[in-house]
Amino acid sequence: MEKGKTIIEGFGLKRYYQRGSETVKAVDGIDIVIRSGEMVSVLGPSGSGKTTLVHLLSCLDAPTGGSLLVEGVSVEGLSEDELAGVRRKTMGFVFQKFYLLPTLTVAENVELPLLFLRKQPDRAATMEVLGQVGLEDRAEHLPNELSGGQMQRAAIARGLIINPRLLIADEPTGNLDSENSKSIFDLFGHLVRDKGISILVTTHNLSLGRLANRVITLQDGKVVKEDRF
Amino acid sequence: MRFVSMAFKNLRRRPVRSILTITGVALAVAVAVSLAGFNLGYRNAIERSIDRLGFQLMIMSKGCPYEAATMMLKGGTGLLYLPSEIYEKVRNDPDIGSITPVFIGIAEKEGSGIRDDSGSAFAIIAGIDVQSYMEMKPWLEFETGTGFENGRWFKVDSEDEVVMGYEAATYEQRKVGDKFLATISPQGAARSIQKTFRIAGILKRTGTQDDGTVFLPLKNAQKLFNRPNELTILGIKMKQFSGAKLQEFESRWLSLPSVQVVSLQQVKSTLVMLIGTAQTMIAAVTIIAVLVALIGVINAILMSVYERTGEIGVMKAIGAFRGDIFQLIWIETLVICIIGAVTGTLVAISGSRLVEAAIKKLINLGVQGSIVLINWQIITGVMAGAVIVGFFAGLYPAWRAASMHPIDAIREGE
Structure with missing residues (x-):
């Protein structure tokens, strides 16, 4: 994919919600652009709005203000299924909890998104993706036979199987030790460099976050700092 | 997947x-x-059981027709009887194709496993006229093979011969030529009589109540039970069986005292x-x-x-x-x-x-x-x-x- 091409643009994004009589401004007027071939970290303390921002950018939640364009097309007013269609075309996901289905093998878990795309899985392609995350020898294992770091790598492979333009990872190292966390971020860096995909990752770990090309720091739902490396 | x-x-x-x-x-x-x-x-x-009775209609003594029909199917005591003269009156009815008189009695069988609902041991004894009975049930055949050779119907005037249904014979472990013992309580007699019969033949299994019945000549059965001029039922096949014909037939014979005409189709339903x-x-x-x-x-x-x-x-x-x-x-x-x-x-x-x-x-x-x-x-x-x-x-x-x-x-x- 052409490097530097805009994938997601958010203008004045807001996500307010009511908690009793109080209005909580989880995301409060953020402008953000994610381009191809870059890895963007969103840093900030708990409650700063990192996860809410990622949910808005990944079309999992609707903003209460501002506008969002995915590959140049506004997603405003789209139904839940239409938003799912946008996600399955453009984005792969990695979550803090790995959410691998325990009765499916690693390879079957990786192929799960293809089931929803009505695409016949190609085992060679699956093995290639598993090779990218270093799990080619674990393809026929069940998730409970993997370590935490391996499970997250399997989840990353599941996010990559549809060849997304953007991989969204929400606190992917939240359940991992420092060594595994570092190796996951190294893997992200490798995927950006070698595969040319973009990665949007949230973390509260400053040292890991700084491994990205761009670091956006949030505080109280606003961008307080943006650094490029 | x-x-x-x-x-x-x-x-x-x-x-x-x-x-x-x-x-x-x-x-x-x-x-x-x-x-x-x-x-x-x-x-x-x-x-199947009702169809294999071979009758379309039964003439019997007045009472609950369904109870009577059920009794015909499963056997039992407390049977009602009708006078033999009814048979003489009905047999010449123009709508009747064939008719057979049947006398049913219950013989006590102490030690037998054949039991009715009340728990007393019994054997169902049917007095029949072989010729007319076979017109109704042409499928009845004698068992053959070892122990069953030369099976035949009893003579009309025989007093000591019986033919046994398949299950009755199997239960009693009897073969052709063996003895069959029964205790009969004649009508009005103070004491029961022990009677020994010779088995003239054993019928093949039919899947009906006939399998559990012991057959005697009609006259002999009436005599043994001391009911010489009584019958239990008259089994009838019509020349032409239809609702209208049945109604006509019923109206002709319902005028007889203590008699009812029961259609087995009606009983079945x-x-x-x-x-x-x-x-x-x-x-x-x-x-x-x-x-x-x-x-x-x-x-x-x-x-x-x-x-x-x-x-x-x-x-x-x-x-x-x-x-x-x-x-x-x-x-x-x-x-x-x-x-x-x-x-x-x-x-x-x-x-x-x-x-x-x-x-x-x-x-x-x-x-x-x-x-x-x-x-x-x-x-x-x-x-x-x-x-x-x-x-x-x-x-x-x-x-x-x-x-x-x-x-x-x-x-x-x-």
């Missing part, structure tokens, strides 16, 4: 719960199949209707079993959905449409119901002989042959019912899962 294979794999996650849920469905299906099989089998058995009424109550129990199974299925699938809330959220995040999630959960429900239905049907088929033996041991249903008949219509109908139940049972859990918002579902799962 398809939705169906994924549904199977999901059910393996909680094997005990899945097996219990499937067992619930299987039990309900087994009850439904067995009941339907009993319903069909028993109706057929009644129709009434017995089947009575059975239907009893079976409605059993059907209610089946419906309750099905409802309990239905609730069990909904509960199990809902629990499974709630346990997988986070996973469902992630599946939606990675691109599953509402319809995909609905389909996945719904197929799981259908798989449970189909496996349960197949298991329940197999249990019902393999256990049908046991159920039949148990029913026959507990209750004398008054019919011979199989009373449980499980055919393809029943199997197809019950399987279709199970799929329909699964269809509805899966709707709510599937809708709940499909309606989950991905963000809320992921949060709930964390």
Whole structure:
């Protein structure tokens, strides 16, 4: 994919919600652009709005203000299924909890998104993706036979199987030790460099976050700092 | 990997719960199949037994016609008698094709295993006129082979010969030429008489009450029971059997005192209707079993959905449409119901002989042959019912899962 091409643009994004009589401004007027071939970290303390921002950018939640364009097309007013269609075309996901289905093998878990795309899985392609995350020898294992770091790598492979333009990872190292966390971020860096995909990752770990090309720091739902490396 | 294979794999996650849920469905299906099989089998058995009586009409002493017909089918005491002169009057009726007089008496058989409802041992003795009886029942044949050679009907004037039905002979372990002992209480006599007969022949199995009957010449039976001028029934075949002809016939002969004309077709319908009424109550129990199974299925699938809330959220995040999630959960429900239905049907088929033996041991249903008949219509109908139940049972859990918002579902799962 052409490097530097805009994938997601958010203008004045807001996500307010009511908690009793109080209005909580989880995301409060953020402008953000994610381009191809870059890895963007969103840093900030708990409650700063990192996860809410990622949910808005990944079309999992609707903003209460501002506008969002995915590959140049506004997603405003789209139904839940239409938003799912946008996600399955453009984005792969990695979550803090790995959410691998325990009765499916690693390879079957990786192929799960293809089931929803009505695409016949190609085992060679699956093995290639598993090779990218270093799990080619674990393809026929069940998730409970993997370590935490391996499970997250399997989840990353599941996010990559549809060849997304953007991989969204929400606190992917939240359940991992420092060594595994570092190796996951190294893997992200490798995927950006070698595969040319973009990665949007949230973390509260400053040292890991700084491994990205761009670091956006949030505080109280606003961008307080943006650094490029 | 398809939705169906994924549904199977999901059910393996909680094997005990899945097996219990499937067992619930299987039990309900087994009850439904067995009941339907009993319903069909028993109706057929009644129709077969009545048809194999060989008569279209019976003339008998006044009383409950259904009780009398049932007694004819299953045997019993307390029979009513009609005067022999009725036979002489009726036999020349222009609508009668053939007629046979039958005298039935009960001989006590101490130590015999042949028992009636009251628990006393007895043997059903039928005095018949062989020629007219065989016109009614041309299928009656003598058993052949070792021990049964030279089987024949008794002579008309014989006083010490009998012909035994197949089961009566088997039960008494008798062969042709053996003796048959019976204790008979003649009408009005203070003491019973012990009578020894010689067995002239043993009939082949017919699947009717004839199998358990001991046949004597009509005159001899009347004499032994001291009812020389009495009969139990007149069995009749009409030249032309129709509702109008039957009505004409009835109106001609109902004027006779203490006599009634009973159409076996009418008896058959009434017995089947009575059975239907009893079976409605059993059907209610089946419906309750099905409802309990239905609730069990909904509960199990809902629990499974709630346990997988986070996973469902992630599946939606990675691109599953509402319809995909609905389909996945719904197929799981259908798989449970189909496996349960197949298991329940197999249990019902393999256990049908046991159920039949148990029913026959507990209750004398008054019919011979199989009373449980499980055919393809029943199997197809019950399987279709199970799929329909699964269809509805899966709707709510599937809708709940499909309606989950991905963000809320992921949060709930964390």
